[in-house]
Amino acid sequence: MSSVVVSTLVSLDGYVAGPGGDISRLPMDGWFDALNLERLRAAGTLLLGATTYRQMAAYWPAVAADPTVSPAVQLDPSVADLHRETAQRNAELPKVVVSDSLTPADTGPWAGTTTIVRRADARAAVTALRERAGADVLVFGSRTLWGDLLAAGLVDELVLLVGPALLGAGLRAFPDGIPAHLRLRDTSRRPGSDSVLLSYTVATRSS
Template identity: 50%
Template structure:
């Protein structure tokens, strides 16, 4: 059985985006990139919502050959390009998945839970979710998330998009707490309950 792992950066006051959906308001540092590369190395599938998918495909492809960026960013670019991607969207078409059309599959929302359950039952590396807050909170409510990895940064945003879209209490079990590298991020790793 494959693990479904959600990995997200969050501010100290619990936001995944600042006001106006500004993701750059989050407290990024080098350890964030290092941890994302670690997660991607273990992944067999990247599971994303449409908005996150479009942000990744617009940014990462050109980074692979950019000598001005850290080597880990070039590695993330190559890993993002190579990994199988499943995008949950009712509006994205296969033609809109370029340049990753060769290894991207679009799944409509009504079929998402069944598709994710089938992915988990199949062979391969971890199923990794970056961003995609609406998607992963629905998967968490359905009991399909195995672990939640929150990289908590040392900043208060004061407003923005809350980390979770859940409306009820979801108990989690703490697996690990550690500082990531020498930066300002703390990893909180939780096991999610089964539905």
């Protein structure tokens, strides 16, 4: 069976975005980029909501062609290979997008690797993804999507990079009404970063 792994950056006060969905106030250091690539290497499928998909599809194809267009690479050219590989893996991985608004015309350079699933069919589609043998089903961003999946018992792991920022308002990582029992798998830090990585198993799948 495959595991659905949610990997997200969260502020110390529990927000995954600021007011209006602004993610620029979240502390995205080099460790964040390295962790994302590590997760992509372990993934067999990307599972995304429409907003995150559109953001990624608008950004990463250009980085695959020329990593120097990435602001992070402009600040530190030594991370060019990391960003190039991230862009390539984002492009190559099969992507399942849950959306009632996205159309094939919106998939652009990722048309050949993208499957659109309507919201009414999302839980059944994710159940099918979990039940097949293979690598991780990886969720980046897509808070509305994974919140629904967590409530339905369809998330297996939560990987939270807790950043040293207090946003005060915005999109909460865990809104009311989503119960889940978590087991801590690991905690880690990286020299030079003030973030803390927390990895949890969601105790919903029967053994």
